[in-house]
Amino acid sequence: TTHFDAVPLAPPDVIFHLTASYKADTHAQKVNVGVGAYRDDNGHPWVLPVVRKAEQLIVNNHALDHEYLPIEGLASFTSAASRLILGKDSPALNENRAIAVQTISGTGAVRLGADFLARFRGTQTKVLLSNPTWANHKAIFNDAGFKDVADYAYYHPATRGLDLEGMLRDLRAAPEGSIVVLHACAHNPTGVDPTPAQWNTIADVMIAKKHFAFFDCAYQGFASGDLDRDATAVRYFATRTELFVAQSFAKNFGLYNERTGALTVVTKSPETAQAVKSQLAKLSRAAISNPPAFGARIVSTVLNDAALYAEWVENLKTMSGRIQLMRTKLFDALQKLGTPGSWQHILDQIGMFTFTGLNAAQSQAMGTKFHIYMTNNGRISMAGLTSSNVEYFAKSLDWIVR
Ligand SMILES: Cc1[nH+]cc(COP(=O)(O)O)c(CN[C@@H](CCC(=O)O)C(=O)O)c1O
Numbered sequence: 001t002t003h004f005d006a007v008p009l010a011p012p013d014v015i016f017h018l019t020a021s022y023k024a025d026t027h028a029q030k031v032n033v034g035v036g037a038y039r040d041d042n043g044h045p046w047v048l049p050v051v052r053k054a055e056q057l058i059v060n061n062h063a064l065d066h067e068y069l070p071i072e073g074l075a076s077f078t079s080a081a082s083r084l085i086l087g088k089d090s091p092a093l094n095e096n097r098a099i100a101v102q103t104i105s106g107t108g109a110v111r112l113g114a115d116f117l118a119r120f121r122g123t124q125t126k127v128l129l130s131n132p133t134w135a136n137h138k139a140i141f142n143d144a145g146f147k148d149v150a151d152y153a154y155y156h157p158a159t160r161g162l163d164l165e166g167m168l169r170d171l172r173a174a175p176e177g178s179i180v181v182l183h184a185c186a187h188n189p190t191g192v193d194p195t196p197a198q199w200n201t202i203a204d205v206m207i208a209k210k211h212f213a214f215f216d217c218a219y220q221g222f223a224s225g226d227l228d229r230d231a232t233a234v235r236y237f238a239t240r241t242e243l244f245v246a247q248s249f250a251k252n253f254g255l256y257n258e259r260t261g262a263l264t265v266v267t268k269s270p271e272t273a274q275a276v277k278s279q280l281a282k283l284s285r286a287a288i289s290n291p292p293a294f295g296a297r298i299v300s301t302v303l304n305d306a307a308l309y310a311e312w313v314e315n316l317k318t319m320s321g322r323i324q325l326m327r328t329k330l331f332d333a334l335q336k337l338g339t340p341g342s343w344q345h346i347l348d349q350i351g352m353f354t355f356t357g358l359n360a361a362q363s364q365a366m367g368t369k370f371h372i373y374m375t376n377n378g379r380i381s382m383a384g385l386t387s388s389n390v391e392y393f394a395k396s397l398d399w400i401v402r
Pocket residue numbers: 015034035036037104105106107108134135136183188216217218248249250256261
């Protein structure tokens with residue numbers, strides 16, 4: 001016998017398996033609208049021009065070495081990350097009630113926050129995830145040891161919009177002090193975001209129930225092209241309550257494989273902030289010891305330089321603008337085909353994804369019949385569409401729904 005006899009074969013990860021299947025497919029018209037990763041109009045990953053500049057500055061700066069970073073990460077990066085999400089005028093920042101720790105991208109930030117809450121709130125605490133949510137949320141909180149990971153209603157299939165009543169009902173029904181994971185902007189997979197007024201109502205219920213707000217922010221600047229607008233929910237909650245916000249720089253900096261992220265925390269006092277930071281560092285030390293430098297140096301170089309920051313904002317507008325254009329082109333193509341059903345939600349939804357409304361069988365048929373790779377929940381990554389494949393996609397969708 002070996003030590004590993006009892007180890008069962010794990011199923012492949014849905015999203016990464018989709019990418020592998022797409023890459024293995026030799027069909028001339030294959031389309032990858034699976035993984036939420038930006039592609040340019042030729043279907044290629046896009047290294048932001050401002051990132052290329054920052055890379056050069058870093059590589060040519062021989063004052064930089066490969067010494068360990070502090071456990072909590074590169075300070076010039078984490079302080080810039082907190083300022084980016086909370087805003088430079090944030091009372092929490094200015095009163096030293098906010099801290100941040102560098103993490104292994106957005107996933108690492110969600111996991112570090114989950115590990116902290118498991119230790120200091122207890123694994124019996126109920127965790128509420130939106131229904132539907134990002135494919136990895138449940139696994140992260142389960143692996144952090146939480147025993148009661150449940151859903152709150154979020155999406156209204158009939159209207160293809162927010163089910164606010166359902167969400168509030170579930171938040172009210174949950175035990176006091178539950179942990180609620182909220183998507184800061186560009187909800188994955190639905191592309192449906194609460195309006196500012198709806199966020200106010202959600203905050204009222206969260207505070208009345210003493211729930212903990214755990215924001216997951218993977219698309220700041222990517223959703224609307226406006227960094228401040230995309231931070232509205234987090235900044236509003238920060239004026240009313242303590243919170244976590246997991247920050248990914250994978251999409252908005254195109255740094256997918258550099259694994260650059262931060263966990264920003266808003267607390268009630270500077271002393272609490274320091275205590276939380278010290279415990280996050282202790283957890284991070286036992287998980288990764290200290291984080292990787294290159295991606296953090298790129299983001300720090302850009303966020304801390306006015307000219308590079310301005311160029312980054314332009315690069316963000318290029319990405320969010322192209323996504324918006326694909327929304328319009330897809331909508332127009334379906335209108336022209338007279339595809340049965342209403343497709344207005346393609347224009348109304350925001351960020352990387354459109355929740356098409358296709359069911360699992362239809363989503364799979366898009367793959368088997370037309371070599372179009374999408375997740376079974378009907379989600380498509382708009383970044384996978386280009387001016388040369390959007391018609392093909394529309395015709396295929398038309399065929400499937402007829
Ligand atoms: C809401 C959300 N949170 C966190 C992450 C993780 O990002 P990071 O650890 O910084 O790379 C993603 C990426 N989700 C897209 C990318 C693939 C993945 O599942 O991861 C996706 O849903 O396609 C999210 O969509």
